[in-house]
Amino acid sequence: MNKNLDVFPFFHLSDMRKNVVLQILGNNDVRVDSEQGTSQLGACYTLEDVRDLATDNDQELGNDLDRIDFPLIRNLWESREPDTLLHFVILLTNQQAWIEYHHISGQELSDLITSDGYWWRNLLQAWCQKLGIPHDLIILDIDPNLDNGVANWDQMAKFVEQQLNPKFTFNSKGIVFENTSDHPKINAQKLMVQHSSGTPALSGALYLWGLEQKLAKNPIEFVYMSRQDSQPYFHTGTHWQWRLKVPQIEQLLETQDFLGVKTLIQDHPDHNLKTKLEQLDRAVSFNLSAKRQKLSAEEDILERIAIALWSEKAFRERGQWMQWYLRIAGAFELAIACLVQHQGVNDYHWERDHATQKPILKYQEKNQNSPIEFRLDITPTVKDLLTQGIASTHSNYLNRKVNYITAKITDSAWNNFKEFYCSNWINLQNNTRKSFLQLRNELYHSLLGDLIDQILDEKTKQLKGVNHADHPAQIAIDWLNYIVKLANLTTPINSKIKEFEQLVNDVKRSL
Numbered sequence: 029m030n031k032n033l034d035v036f037p038f039f040h041l042s043d044m045r046k047n048v049v050l051q052i053l054g055n056n057d058v059r060v061d062s063e064q065g066t067s068q069l070g071a072c073y074t075l076e077d078v079r080d081l082a083t084d085n086d087q088e089l090g091n092d093l094d095r096i097d098f099p100l101i102r103n104l105w106e107s108r109e110p111d112t113l114l115h116f117v118i119l120l121t122n123q124q125a126w127i128e129y130h131h132i133s134g135q136e137l138s139d140l141i142t143s144d145g146y147w148w149r150n151l152l153q154a155w156c157q158k159l160g161i162p163h164d165l166i167i168l169d170i171d172p173n174l175d176n177g178v179a180n181w182d183q184m185a186k187f188v189e190q191q192l193n194p195k196f197t198f199n200s201k202g203i204v205f206e207n208t209s210d211h212p213k214i215n216a217q218k219l220m221v222q223h224s225s226g227t228p229a230l231s232g233a234l235y236l237w238g239l240e241q242k243l244a245k246n247p248i249e250f251v252y253m254s255r256q257d258s259q260p261y262f263h264t265g266t267h268w269q270w271r272l273k274v275p276q277i278e279q280l281l282e283t284q285d286f287l288g289v290k291t292l293i294q295d296h297p298d299h300n301l302k303t304k305l306e307q308l309d310r311a312v313s314f315n316l317s318a319k320r321q322k323l324s325a326e327e328d329i330l331e332r333i334a335i336a337l338w339s340e341k342a343f344r345e346r347g348q349w350m351q352w353y354l355r356i357a358g359a360f361e362l363a364i365a366c367l368v369q370h371q372g373v374n375d376y377h378w379e380r381d382h383a384t385q386k387p388i389l390k391y392q393e394k395n396q397n398s399p400i401e402f403r404l405d406i407t408p409t410v411k412d413l414l415t416q417g418i419a420s421t422h423s424n425y426l427n428r429k430v431n432y433i434t435a436k437i438t439d440s441a442w443n444n445f446k447e448f449y450c451s452n453w454i455n456l457q458n459n460t461r462k463s464f465l466q467l468r469n470e471l472y473h474s475l476l477g478d479l480i481d482q483i484l485d486e487k488t489k490q491l492k493g494v495n496h497a498d499h500p501a502q503i504a505i506d507w508l509n510y511i512v513k514l515a516n517l518t519t520p521i522n523s524k525i526k527e528f529e530q531l532v533n534d535v536k537r538s539l
Contacts, residue, residue: 052226053145120145129172325378325387334524371434
C-alpha cells in the first residue's frame with residue numbers, strides 16, 4: 029500500500045478521499061499469459077477436475093504473479109484521481125452447489141464453471157496485495173433450488189439486493205461498507221458501481237441495485253469498463269433513473285398530484301418540466317395569481333370553470349367526493365352567473381374588484397347611472413331570474429329594492445335542470461330526496477363529507493364505476509356542461525381544457 033501511495037507523494041493519507049468500487053469478477057476479466065483466463069479451466073468436465081485444476085493454478089501462478097492480470101480492475105485503479113483512494117469490493121459467484129444439485133457435467137459444466145470468479149479468489153487477493161489495491165471479496169453462493177442459476181434475471185435482482193443491503197449503509201457523510209463483523213468498516217465518500225462485468229443477469233441486477241440507491245439520493249456513480257478501451261466511462265445513470273420513476277410519475281399525473289411529481293423530479297435536468305408542473309399544480313388548486321394580470325375578469329371565470337371540468341375526473345375516480353363536489357358546486361355557480369350575463373346581453377358584465385382583484389358580475393339597472401354588483405342568491409337566480417326573466421331582492425348596501433332582468437330560458441331541458449339542481453338529485457336510503465343545492469348547503473355549513481361519501485360510494489358500487497351515465501356524479505357533470513352550452517361558452521372552455529391536457533402530455537413526453 030505504501031509503495032502505491034508513493035506515486036502521489038504530495039498527498040497525505042489523511043487528505044485523500046476514499047471511494048468504494050463495487051463490481052463482479054466476470055469470466056472475461058481474467059488474463060493469464062495475455063490469454064483469457066477461462067482457458068485455464070476450459071478442459072474440465074467434472075467438479076473434481078475443476079477443483080484440482082484451480083488448486084494447481086493457485087500454486088503455479090501464485091509463484092509467478094506477473095503472468096496474471098485483472099485488466100478491468102487495474103485500469104480503473106490506475107485511472108483514479110491523484111487525491112483519491114479506491115477500495116474494491118469484488119463479487120465472486122460460486123455455482124458448485126447448484127451444479128451438483130442439477131447433476132451437470134461434461135461440456136455444459138465446463139461452460140458454466142468458467143464464469144465463476146470463485147476459482148480466482150486466491151490469485152485475485154495475491155495480485156491485489158502485490159499492487160497495493162485495498163479490496164474485499166464477497167462470495168455469492170448460488171442457491172441450488174434456483175431455476176437457471178445466474179441466468180435467472182428476477183432472482184439475481186433479489187439475490188444481489190439480499191447480499192448487498194446488509195453490507196452497505198448510507199449517511200450524510202457518505203457510505204459505510206462492512207463485509208463481516210471481523211473486518212474493519214470502510215468509510216467512504218462515494219460508491220462507484222462498475223457494471224460491465226459478469227453474466228448479463230448479474231451485471232443487470234448490480235446496475236439496478238445501484239439505480240435504486242441513486243433514486244434514494246445516495247452518493248452513487250456508475251462506471252463502464254470496455255475491454256477495448258483502457259479508460260473507464262463514468263456516468264450518473266440519469267436516463268434509467270428517470271425511466272424507473274416514470275410508472276410512478278404517470279400514476280401521480282393520472283391522479284393530478286402534480287406537487288408529488290415535482291418532488292420526484294427535483295434532480296431532472298429539464299427545468300422547463302418543473303415550470304410546467306408548477307403551472308399545473310397552481311391550476312388544479314385554482315391558484316391563478318400568476319396569470320391574473322394576463323386574464324380579463326371574464327377570462328378568469330372561464331379559466332376556473334375549465335379547471336373544474338378538467339380536474340373533476342381525477343377526484344371522481346379516487347372517490348374523493350367532498351373535494352369533487354365543492355369544485356363542481358363552485359363551477360355551477362360561476363357557470364350560472366355566466367348564463368345570467370349571456371341572457372342579460374348588455375346589462376351584465378364582469379370586472380375585477382379594485383381591492384381584491386376578484387372577478388365580480390356587475391348589473392346595469394334601468395335609469396341608474398352606474399352598475400351595481402350582482403347579489404341575487406343562487407336559488408332565485410335559477411327559479412326566478414333565468415326562468416321568469418325577472419327577480420327582485422332588497423339590497424342592504426343600497427337600502428332599496430333591486431330588480432334584475434334577463435331574457436327567459438326557453439330551452440326544453442331547462443325544467444329538468446331545475447329539478448336536478450333545486451329539487452331532486454339524489455335519493456337517500458330513507459326515501460328523502462336531496463337536490464344538488466341542498467347537498468351543497470349541508471356541505472358548506474355542516475361539513476358533512478361522510479354523507480356524500482356514503483351516498484356516492486354506494487352508487488359507485490351499484491353501477492360498477494363512476495363513469496356510468498346514471499351515476500349522480502356523471503349526471504351532475506352532464507348538467508354542468510349543459511349550462512356551459514346555454515351560456516355559449518363550450519368552445520372557449522373546451523379550448524382551455526385542451527391547454528391543460530396538452531401541458532400534462534408535454535410533461536409525459538419530457539420524462
